Each structure stands twice: as structure tokens, then as C-alpha cells.
Amino acid sequence: MSSSNVVHLNRIAPRMDAAAYKTYAVVSPIGSHFRRGTCAETHCPHYLNGWRTRIENLTPDLLHTATHSGRQYTVMQVAEGESYLVFPAGQPCFRAAEHRVRLDREPLYIVRDGDHRGNPRGTRARQHLNPANWVEDFSEHQQKLADEIKKG
Incomplete structure (x- = not known):
């Protein structure tokens, strides 16, 4: 180092x-004091506001996963070599499995x-x-x- x-x-x-x-x-501890939660339960900003991902930053595998995930999206072309997958609000984000809700x-x-x-x-x-x-x-x-x- x-x-x-x-x-x-x-x-x-x-x-x-x-x-x-x-x-x-x-x-x-996460294992005993939290449970998995949905995007809605955790007030996930991507779920609430939607999100976009730059296509040029994705590997072919990730692009395929994103476009075949069952989530709604549109393609937004900003300029030559700059385009985005735009996902509207109200659907699970790609990190939904990581969301946690604190137990009482x-x-x-x-x-x-x-x-x-x-x-x-x-x-x-x-x-x-x-x-x-x-x-x-x-x-x-x-x-x-x-x-x-x-x-x-």
C-alpha cells in the first residue's frame, strides 16, 4: 500500500x-436487525424518480441484462456517442436485492x-x-x- x-x-x-x-x-447487525426490502419500502431514489444509465459505459453483457430485465426503458440519444437507457419511476432498480429495512x-x-x-x-x-x-x-x-x- x-x-x-x-x-x-x-x-x-x-x-x-x-x-x-x-x-x-x-x-x-444486518443479519439480525434488518430484512430485505423493496424499492418502495426503502424509498429508493431510482424507484421514486426513475434513473438513466449511459449505454457507452456498459459492457455488452450488462447492456443485454439491462435491456432484457423486464423493466420499461427508452433510449435517449444526446449526441453522437452519448446515449442513455432511461428507466421511468415506479419499477425496481437494479440494486433492489441489496435494499434493507430495519426491523423493530x-x-x-x-x-x-x-x-x-x-x-x-x-x-x-x-x-x-x-x-x-x-x-x-x-x-x-x-x-x-x-x-x-x-x-x-
Whole structure:
């Protein structure tokens, strides 16, 4: 990887070993908190407004797929060498299978040992059953860190 592609984060240097820290997260995994949704359910802009695709940017296979997909379209010729397939609103887009709708589920309240440097003890993540317990765990851990910092 070239140095121009490296992302440098500005992190405060930790005062203690990674084992002294915990990482707190509130997550909603796609597999358990979302389901596939239709273009209409997700308010897909292509479904709502229609879309166009430049023909010259498509490979022959993609052009065949687009024109034989069962979707309505017209060909719009703009200039020599510039034409578009124009798909009107109200039909599924080509990424309809990727649309997700959030389920009415509480997020997961997760606590992992360690920090961005890793989990040196290799312990399993813990999941709290409600946000109040997660906040209490966070508060207690913050107090432990403050006490350790005071000790020096």
C-alpha cells in the first residue's frame, strides 16, 4: 500500500496496557436487525424518480441484462456517442436485492475487553440485556480508569 493510501488516525496515546481498557458498542447487525426490502419500502431514489444509465459505459453483457430485465426503458440519444437507457419511476432498480429495512428490534449493547490495539486476554464480548446495564458498566469502568490515573 502506498503512503498516499494510508489513513493516519489522531489518537491520544494510551496511558495503560490494552488489557486495562474496554470497548463499548451499540450495534444493529444486518443479519439480525434488518430484512430485505423493496424499492418502495426503502424509498429508493431510482424507484421514486426513475434513473438513466449511459449505454457507452456498459459492457455488452450488462447492456443485454439491462435491456432484457423486464423493466420499461427508452433510449435517449444526446449526441453522437452519448446515449442513455432511461428507466421511468415506479419499477425496481437494479440494486433492489441489496435494499434493507430495519426491523423493530433493540440494538445489541456490547462490551469487549481491550481497545483499538486489540484484546490481549482474548476474552469473549459480553452483551448487556438493556441499555441501563450497559451504561452502568461503562460508568463503573470509567471510574476505575480515573482511579488508576490518579494513582499514577
